[in-house]
Amino acid sequence: MSGRAAAEPLVDVREASRTHGTVQVLAPTSLRLGPGEAAAVVGANGSGKSTLLRLVAGKDEPTSGEVRVLGLPAGRARLRRREDVALLLGGLSAYPDLTVAEHLRLVASAWAGRHPGPDVEAALAAAELDRVRDQLPGELSSGEGQMFALATTLYRPARLVLLDEPEQRLDARWRAVARRLLAGALDAGRALLVATHDPDLRADLARRGQEVELAAPGPQRRAS
Amino acid sequence: MTGAPGLAAGHVDDGSRVPYPRWRRWVASQRRRTLVARAAESGGDPHDRVYLGYGVVLLALVYGPILWSALAQAVAAVPSLGVDGGTGGRATVLVAGTALALGVAALAGLAAARAGGPLWTSPAEAAFALSGQFRPRDVLRRRALLLAAGAAALGAFAATAAAAGLAGGPAAAEPGALLVAGAGAALLAQVPLAVGAGAQAPGRRRAAVGVTVLLLAVGVVAALAARAPAALEAPGPAPTGTGAALAGAALAAVVGLASAWLVVRVLPDELDVDRAAAGQARTVTAGRGLVGGDSGAVSDVLGPRAYAGRAARLPARLLRRAPLVARDLLGQRRRPAAAAASLVAGIAGALLVRVGADGGPALATAAGALVLYAAARTWSGGLHAFAAQPSPGALLPGTAGRAVAGHAVVPAAAGLLVAVAGAAGAGADALVAVLVVTGLALGAQVWVAGATAAPPGLFTPMMTPNGDMSMLVLGAWYLRGWLVVAGAAWVLHRADHGAAASVAVLVLAAGLAAAGVRRFARA
Numbered sequence: 001m002s003g004r005a006a007a008e009p010l011v012d013v014r015e016a017s018r019t020h021g022t023v024q025v026l027a028p029t030s031l032r033l034g035p036g037e038a039a040a041v042v043g044a045n046g047s048g049k050s051t052l053l054r055l056v057a058g059k060d061e062p063t064s065g066e067v068r069v070l071g072l073p074a075g076r077a078r079l080r081r082r083e084d085v086a087l088l089l090g091g092l093s094a095y096p097d098l099t100v101a102e103h104l105r106l107v108a109s110a111w112a113g114r115h116p117g118p119d120v121e122a123a124l125a126a127a128e129l130d131r132v133r134d135q136l137p138g139e140l141s142s143g144e145g146q147m148f149a150l151a152t153t154l155y156r157p158a159r160l161v162l163l164d165e166p167e168q169r170l171d172a173r174w175r176a177v178a179r180r181l182l183a184g185a186l187d188a189g190r191a192l193l194v195a196t197h198d199p200d201l202r203a204d205l206a207r208r209g210q211e212v213e214l215a216a217p218g219p220q221r222r223a224s
Numbered sequence: 225m226t227g228a229p230g231l232a233a234g235h236v237d238d239g240s241r242v243p244y245p246r247w248r249r250w251v252a253s254q255r256r257r258t259l260v261a262r263a264a265e266s267g268g269d270p271h272d273r274v275y276l277g278y279g280v281v282l283l284a285l286v287y288g289p290i291l292w293s294a295l296a297q298a299v300a301a302v303p304s305l306g307v308d309g310g311t312g313g314r315a316t317v318l319v320a321g322t323a324l325a326l327g328v329a330a331l332a333g334l335a336a337a338r339a340g341g342p343l344w345t346s347p348a349e350a351a352f353a354l355s356g357q358f359r360p361r362d363v364l365r366r367r368a369l370l371l372a373a374g375a376a377a378l379g380a381f382a383a384t385a386a387a388a389g390l391a392g393g394p395a396a397a398e399p400g401a402l403l404v405a406g407a408g409a410a411l412l413a414q415v416p417l418a419v420g421a422g423a424q425a426p427g428r429r430r431a432a433v434g435v436t437v438l439l440l441a442v443g444v445v446a447a448l449a450a451r452a453p454a455a456l457e458a459p460g461p462a463p464t465g466t467g468a469a470l471a472g473a474a475l476a477a478v479v480g481l482a483s484a485w486l487v488v489r490v491l492p493d494e495l496d497v498d499r500a501a502a503g504q505a506r507t508v509t510a511g512r513g514l515v516g517g518d519s520g521a522v523s524d525v526l527g528p529r530a531y532a533g534r535a536a537r538l539p540a541r542l543l544r545r546a547p548l549v550a551r552d553l554l555g556q557r558r559r560p561a562a563a564a565a566s567l568v569a570g571i572a573g574a575l576l577v578r579v580g581a582d583g584g585p586a587l588a589t590a591a592g593a594l595v596l597y598a599a600a601r602t603w604s605g606g607l608h609a610f611a612a613q614p615s616p617g618a619l620l621p622g623t624a625g626r627a628v629a630g631h632a633v634v635p636a637a638a639g640l641l642v643a644v645a646g647a648a649g650a651g652a653d654a655l656v657a658v659l660v661v662t663g664l665a666l667g668a669q670v671w672v673a674g675a676t677a678a679p680p681g682l683f684t685p686m687m688t689p690n691g692d693m694s695m696l697v698l699g700a701w702y703l704r705g706w707l708v709v710a711g712a713a714w715v716l717h718r719a720d721h722g723a724a725a726s727v728a729v730l731v732l733a734a735g736l737a738a739a740g741v742r743r744f745a746r747a
Contacts, residue, residue: 079745092619106619
């Protein structure tokens with residue numbers, strides 16, 4: 001890896017904003033994220049958390065400002081560097097006829113040689129999904145489905161992980177499990193950009209990086 | 225408590241447990257007034273139903289005769305349905321056509337059962353009227369009678385048109401023959417209706433599927449017999465006389481009346497009310513989705529899929545070498561009935577294309593292509609599941625094109641299998657024609673899978689002298705795969721399956737697949 005590439009942040013958002021018609025859904029926001037760092041995107045509903053994640057994922061274009069991911073404009077990074085970015089924005093990209101364990105096996109096999117582990121059984125145990133390992137996605141409860149989505153997203157190799165409110169529909173016990181999984185991903189050197197309403201997750205992520213607070217409706221964010 | 229108040233034990237008359245027997249008219253009138261008042265309060269016009277009925281009757285009167293004549297002329301134009309072959313041949317063709325038509329209609333009835341019909345019930349009825357207070361057959365009597373009458377009218381409409389076509393055209397048809405055909409079809413049309421209603425009853429579902437398979441099997445066997453020269457030429461001593469015709473009419477009457485009795489009197493009481501209400505609610509939601517441009521809503525209408533092959537596992541060796549192929553194979557093994565049916569249908573489609581290529585009518589080529597396209601939908605289940613993901617292929621390495629290629633292996637192998645099976649023993653030209661049409665069907669599947677939401681531009685009003693055509697365009701977008709496949713197959717046939725036309729169709733198939741891959745990459 002060249003020195004330039006090593007110094008370049010994985011995510012570089014410079015005064016990016018997004019406007020739909022006459023409504024500004026994301027005020028100008030800046031953010032830099034390096035390997036092994038975390039950023040918790042917080043704010044009230046409608047403040048633009050999901051919009052910011054979509055801009056970083058390259059699924060939307062900023063109205064003003066710039067969003068670069070892995071050294072490329074986010075839109076191009078989505079096409080050219082998709083192997084480096086894992087995302088959980090609008091639900092898991094699952095197959096309805098594969099069980100929970102089979103999804104992990106498929107991911108491990110598809111990434112063979114580049115998958116750092118752990119093996120499927122260990123991953124299921126870490127996510128406390130052993131009990132539902134042979135169930136199809138459509139047979140899971142909403143909380144189980146969310147934990148399945150989070151565990152599978154984190155199971156695929158990636159340098160950058162984008163998560164939109166991963167704590168949704170999880171009870172207190174599973175929220176703790178989710179925080180543990182995210183801490184493990186950070187320990188593995190991944191960068192995490194996470195929109196969340198969970199104060200514990202927010203605090204955990206802030207300890208490992210930064211907090212990006214968005215205000216709605218508002219002209220500016222406060223970064224800490 | 226063993227009986228109703230005021231009645232001695234043993235004198236409970238189950239037959240009297242009907243909704244408000246003495247006050248029914250008064251309750252019904254109150255209910256009507258309430259509904260009208262509510263409709264008026266919500267801004268609706270209480271007379272909407274009257275206008276709707278008026279519109280339907282007007283449309284039927286204006287376009288019904290046109291449709292009837294077109295149907296009769298279409299039947300008259302099919303050369304193999306002529307009067308050649310003697311009385312025995314005509315009888316075989318009649319049996320084949322009737323059984324196949326009833327089988328296809330019964331298939332539609334089975335699909336309707338998954339969508340909450342034909343005996344539909346609203347969630348409110350499921351909660352208040354059908355949860356044990358009233359006998360379902362009393363609540364649903366009017367609906368069942370309406371369905372039976374509608375099925376009879378549709379059956380008579382189609383059968384009289386077909387009979388007129390078989391006689392050589394509307395002008396050549398005898399009124400007496402049309403009357404007999406219409407009456408027979410009105411009775412037999414109750415069979416698919418009973419199949420659909422039976423599939424809504426948990427205890428009758430298996431029988432409904434059995435009747436459908438039986439009808440289709442009889443139709444196929446009779447069709448094959450009708451194609452055999454020996455069957456057409458053999459005069460046959462007994463089955464062609466007046467006695468046989470009377471026996472057939474009596475059988476149709478008995479079967480039809482029994483089916484109608486089942487629909488009106490028996491099956492409503494055995495209905496899985498909650499399932500029917502859930503299906504109806506799902507259909508309404510899916511219908512809104514379709515109007516909004518979501519083509520995936522069609523699969524929602526048919527409800528959750530049943531995965532019978534749960535014991536099947538990912539083949540370990542193949543999983544290491546070709547993960548998506550292993551995944552798709554497992555997907556086929558998880559739905560063994562659908563996979564087997566699609567292979568059978570695919571072979572039937574290939575046979576039809578072969579018949580067309582061997583000098584048969586263009587209708588055979590187009591119908592075969594459509595059957596192959598429908599069968600390819602099951603083989604490409606993995607690709608369609610991939611397309612339905614929020615970010616297709618987000619869990620997998622490589623480009624979208626690589627993922628689509630991985631998902632294309634199983635459909636391509638299945639297509640090759642049915643093409644070779646369908647064209648076995650045929651000449652090279654027929655084999656090439658079957659392979660080309662199969663490739664077209666597969667390419668169209670990739671193309672259609674690439675986009676599940678209609679482009680917003682289609683919703684722009686398109687004013688013409690005949691009114692706004694935007695909904696027609698939207699309908700064409702939903703049917704784009706079917707239309708392209710049928711059109712290309714028809715052109716291929718008109719070009720006499722020549723080399724240039726075959727290459728053009730293959731280029732079209734490749735272009736369609738490439739367009740689908742490009743859409744996946746942009747998703």
